[in-house]
Amino acid sequence: MTMPSTPYMQGDSEDSDDEQGHRPATGPAYSGGFSSSSDAIAEILEGLTEPQREAVLHDEGPMLVLAAAGSGKTRVITRRIARLVHLGVPPWAILAVTFTNKAAGEMRERVLSLLGHDPRLTRGLTVTTFHALCARLLRRYAERAGLKPDFTIYDSGDQASLCKKVIEGLQLATSTWPPRSALSVISNAKNDLMGVESFAASASDFYNKTIARIYAGYEKALRAANAVDFDDLLVITAKTLQRDAEVRQECQRRWRYLLIDEYQDTNHAQFVIASMIAGASSKQEQQEGTPAEAPPAFAGGFSSLSSSAARSPAGPSIFVVGDPDQAIYGWRGADVSNILEFEEHYPGARTVALGENFRSTAPILATADHLILHNKRRKHKPLFTSKAGGEPVEVVLCRDEHHEARLIADWLRGLHDEGEQHATRTMPSSPAKRRGAEQQSESVAWRDMAVFYRTNALSRVLEEALRDAAIPYVIARGTAFYDREEVRNTLSYLRVVANPADNISLERIVNTPTRGLGDAALSHLEAFASAEGEPMLEALHRASEVRDLSPRALKGAQNFVALINAWTAGGTFMGAQIGSSLADLVARVIDESGLRGMYKKQAETSKSDADAQRLDNLDELISSARQFETTYDPAADPALESSPDHQLLPPMLAMLRAYLESVSLVADADAVDPAQGAVTLMTLHAAKGLEFRAAAVVGLEEGLLPHSRSFESPAAMEEERRLLFVGITRAMRRLLLTNAAYRTLRGMAERTIPSRFIDELDPAHARISNQASVLSGLEGTRWVDGSEGNLDEGASRLGRPSRFGSRPGSSSPGGPQSGRGDWPSDIRTTDAARRLTSPGGTSDPSFVPEPSGDTPPFKVGQRVRHPQFGSGVVRSISAGVNARAVVDFAQVGRKTLVLEYARLTAER
Numbered sequence: 001m002t003m004p005s006t007p008y009m010q011g012d013s014e015d016s017d018d019e020q021g022h023r024p025a026t027g028p029a030y031s032g033g034f035s036s037s038s039d040a041i042a043e044i045l046e047g048l049t050e051p052q053r054e055a056v057l058h059d060e061g062p063m064l065v066l067a068a069a070g071s072g073k074t075r076v077i078t079r080r081i082a083r084l085v086h087l088g089v090p091p092w093a094i095l096a097v098t099f100t101n102k103a104a105g106e107m108r109e110r111v112l113s114l115l116g117h118d119p120r121l122t123r124g125l126t127v128t129t130f131h132a133l134c135a136r137l138l139r140r141y142a143e144r145a146g147l148k149p150d151f152t153i154y155d156s157g158d159q160a161s162l163c164k165k166v167i168e169g170l171q172l173a174t175s176t177w178p179p180r181s182a183l184s185v186i187s188n189a190k191n192d193l194m195g196v197e198s199f200a201a202s203a204s205d206f207y208n209k210t211i212a213r214i215y216a217g218y219e220k221a222l223r224a225a226n227a228v229d230f231d232d233l234l235v236i237t238a239k240t241l242q243r244d245a246e247v248r249q250e251c252q253r254r255w256r257y258l259l260i261d262e263y264q265d266t267n268h269a270q271f272v273i274a275s276m277i278a279g280a281s282s283k284q285e286q287q288e289g290t291p292a293e294a295p296p297a298f299a300g301g302f303s304s305l306s307s308s309a310a311r312s313p314a315g316p317s318i319f320v321v322g323d324p325d326q327a328i329y330g331w332r333g334a335d336v337s338n339i340l341e342f343e344e345h346y347p348g349a350r351t352v353a354l355g356e357n358f359r360s361t362a363p364i365l366a367t368a369d370h371l372i373l374h375n376k377r378r379k380h381k382p383l384f385t386s387k388a389g390g391e392p393v394e395v396v397l398c399r400d401e402h403h404e405a406r407l408i409a410d411w412l413r414g415l416h417d418e419g420e421q422h423a424t425r426t427m428p429s430s431p432a433k434r435r436g437a438e439q440q441s442e443s444v445a446w447r448d449m450a451v452f453y454r455t456n457a458l459s460r461v462l463e464e465a466l467r468d469a470a471i472p473y474v475i476a477r478g479t480a481f482y483d484r485e486e487v488r489n490t491l492s493y494l495r496v497v498a499n500p501a502d503n504i505s506l507e508r509i510v511n512t513p514t515r516g517l518g519d520a521a522l523s524h525l526e527a528f529a530s531a532e533g534e535p536m537l538e539a540l541h542r543a544s545e546v547r548d549l550s551p552r553a554l555k556g557a558q559n560f561v562a563l564i565n566a567w568t569a570g571g572t573f574m575g576a577q578i579g580s581s582l583a584d585l586v587a588r589v590i591d592e593s594g595l596r597g598m599y600k601k602q603a604e605t606s607k608s609d610a611d612a613q614r615l616d617n618l619d620e621l622i623s624s625a626r627q628f629e630t631t632y633d634p635a636a637d638p639a640l641e642s643s644p645d646h647q648l649l650p651p652m653l654a655m656l657r658a659y660l661e662s663v664s665l666v667a668d669a670d671a672v673d674p675a676q677g678a679v680t681l682m683t684l685h686a687a688k689g690l691e692f693r694a695a696a697v698v699g700l701e702e703g704l705l706p707h708s709r710s711f712e713s714p715a716a717m718e719e720e721r722r723l724l725f726v727g728i729t730r731a732m733r734r735l736l737l738t739n740a741a742y743r744t745l746r747g748m749a750e751r752t753i754p755s756r757f758i759d760e761l762d763p764a765h766a767r768i769s770n771q772a773s774v775l776s777g778l779e780g781t782r783w784v785d786g787s788e789g790n791l792d793e794g795a796s797r798l799g800r801p802s803r804f805g806s807r808p809g810s811s812s813p814g815g816p817q818s819g820r821g822d823w824p825s826d827i828r829t830t831d832a833a834r835r836l837t838s839p840g841g842t843s844d845p846s847f848v849p850e851p852s853g854d855t856p857p858f859k860v861g862q863r864v865r866h867p868q869f870g871s872g873v874v875r876s877i878s879a880g881v882n883a884r885a886v887v888d889f890a891q892v893g894r895k896t897l898v899l900e901y902a903r904l905t906a907e908r
Helices: 037-043 050-056 072-087 099-113 130-140 156-167 177-192 196-202 206-224 228-244 245-254 268-278 282-288 362-372 399-417 420-425 431-438 457-468 483-496 503-509 519-532 536-541 550-569 582-592 595-606 608-630 637-641 653-669 714-728 831-836
Strands: 062-065 093-099 128-131 257-260 318-322 350-355 393-398 451-453 473-475 677-685 692-697 730-738 743-744 748-751 766-770 791-793 863-866 870-878 883-887 893-898
Touching: 037 050, 037 072, 050 072, 050 156, 050 350, 072 093, 072 099, 072 257, 093 099, 093 130, 099 128, 099 431, 128 130, 130 228, 130 268, 156 177, 156 206, 177 206, 177 228, 177 268, 177 393, 177 595, 196 206, 206 550, 228 245, 228 268, 228 595, 245 268, 257 268, 282 503, 318 420, 362 393, 362 714, 393 399, 399 451, 399 457, 399 692, 399 730, 399 743, 457 473, 483 503, 483 550, 483 582, 483 608, 483 653, 503 536, 519 536, 519 550, 536 550, 550 582, 582 595, 582 608, 582 653, 582 730, 608 653, 608 677, 608 743, 677 748, 692 714, 714 730, 863 883
Parallel strands: 062 318, 062 350, 093 128, 093 257, 257 318, 393 730, 393 766, 451 677, 451 692, 473 677, 692 730, 766 791
Antiparallel strands: 743 748, 863 870, 870 883, 883 893
16 A cells, blocks of 8 residues: 655655755755845745744744634744744754645645745755654664565555454454454554553453453554554654664754644654654653753754754754644544643743634634633633624524524525625624625625534434535535445345345345354355345345355354344235334334444444444434435325336335435435535534634534533533534634524434533624524523523524415515514424324324423422433422423533423432
8 A cells, every 4th residue: 555645845855865864955055054034034024913923933942832713823834934944944954744634735835935936945844744754754764663664554444454354363253342443442552652562461351451462463463464554653653763862863863943733633652753853851851761862953054043063952942833722632542731731841932822813703703712711721812803893603592403404504595695694684783783794795605604513413414404405515524424334334234125136235234243144155155146046135045055154154144034034024014013114114223233232332442433423323314214204105106106016015115115215316416516616514523624704513402512422521521612612713704503402313303402502602792593492491591591681582583584484374475574583482383393202102293392380390409310411409490381490410510401301300
């Protein structure tokens, strides 16, 4: 496997280095260092703010730049590089490191432009990513690192295949020890620089001892294959720099000035690499036990900087840029303490805060700043803009996820078709703000809009709403819902159920999860099926007749056939055991096939956010089947009309085939209009580093954002808050935040609790519109009971009323003209309501649970328990139809709960 092209500066060839790691001088400019050009430096400093200027003018010693979102950090890094070169620092003495090829490429192009694309000023300058830098160093010092120079770098697929072989070689079942779960644990150990021996020594239980055996076998297999994985690039480089003084000295002589972008995202291995190259501080020397030799001066000297052979009295010249408030990758090993403790690691380091944001309007920034102030573990910096005006942040409480998705689609359509003035006309604002908005009434291109969500499972309903509204969209850094592995696996099972001749789908899932039908067994079965002219499923039925099939494979085949027969009643789709619910069938397939158990085990062992989201996606697939069920009309099914035996086709089979067809059509979405671009759908994690003129964040609900996995850890809760902070600061001009009063889980609509983050927003810059047909869940908070009074019950400040229907009896199809909006609180015929089940157990389209008027069952001071929030004490309570309780929970703080939906129980 070959590495992608690495983003080094042109002319940066290691073959031209001399024995000391210096770049040979080319041209007269290097005869004694560059002469300082006052005109060039003045141009470099032009247009910088005072804090940016201070950072760029920094010469020697460590510096920390706390760069707020949109504060111009790339400008600071690139101009500092350009200034150093013009001051006489040879370009090959400068190393700039970031995390993505895209960021490195952008940084490189900016530096080239600043230096006039002059090869004399750029030759040897290294602008790269951590992984590319390490690959380069390991190629050069392969033997010292214990590798061969022609080693191969394994990608995630190669790693999984190799790990699977190792697990099988240890006589372990891959169903019990999934390769990707094992690799996740191994990856975390590697990034903490924990080798095989130290990991085995720390293993105290059966699980970790077994992982230690897999880890040892995996490392042995990698070395036997002369291969490394992506984690090895970092780990082996870090350990080589720690133990090999000669390698360390050469790197320190080569790179006198180290600049690191996004420093808050570094893990322990990257921290060590940076420390070793920069020349560790005295504290690090004690911690690592590795003295840092002072690099000698360059032969030509520096015209304006220190040329002493000893280390600069100011300390290592390491210049890091980052923002602790945007540290959102703790789940994959990033350690925010690297940036929070920078001054401790480098005593005497200078710190500059870049607080002025050049991206977003004042209300958006004030909202973000007010939110992040609730975090304790951070470095405060001002977050402001010099630009006046801007619309308040819009927070909308929706009825359910379908209402939420349609409302977002309408908001996007309005901004695109009618411009920003459209939304202003429907939202009360001051005359000054209205005049400012009228000056910004141009339409917003699709490519300048985005929708963010916490988990990928939320994209399905959004995708459907955007398709219905004819809005082009793309999924960024992810896969469309129906293309995700766990969803495709489930659909493959369903396709085999619907069409026994579908060999492609069967081959995908016949051994997923593993059931003893490996490659050899499948080869025998395929040969038998081919000889008999039958589909593979029939060969599985006749597995006892297949030669050379092992007893384990025979049992696996029989079990698989038994599953299919159970779901289809022997192929007849008749009988009480089949039922009449498509969603129930999908749920049975997910549970009884073993898919849920497999992904649950992966999530529990890896602690990975991605693995946990697989379970959410499986539940969302059940919800999609439930939704299809409510709209499916057999009389309008074209497949039934064209089938000669349509009267004999079992209803469940007909519905399943129609559902699978509808899913297949989704994958063939119309091409995006290249002139207009497309709205971007992405997770909040993927949004980091991007910006959009208009952005929406969906699903601000407890258990979703913040995610339920963050409830037991203050550090995890702070990372969830930083995640929303990142989403808010992606928006330049317009921001919409939404939640749903009901959200469908496993096919059933469940009452949600608004996210605590809503109550942490700044009421002076955010406006809440309650468009739900139930209580908002914010009663008792400052949005309702406080002096701000910013919760507008039933008011709509978004969209076009005609898209969402009208109040019964109104004379206009666009709804009431009173300014109260298009979702009056007395309309309860929502999609969620139609899916709710009445107390009698039947589906009643008009049924919506009403708050009880009974006396509240709890008293002030009573201890209660909530299934999600844990134990708490009732602080206040109200009776009547709007009964609610204010409860102080030990884990999550004070919450106001509607008793009808709170699921509180008395604690004994």
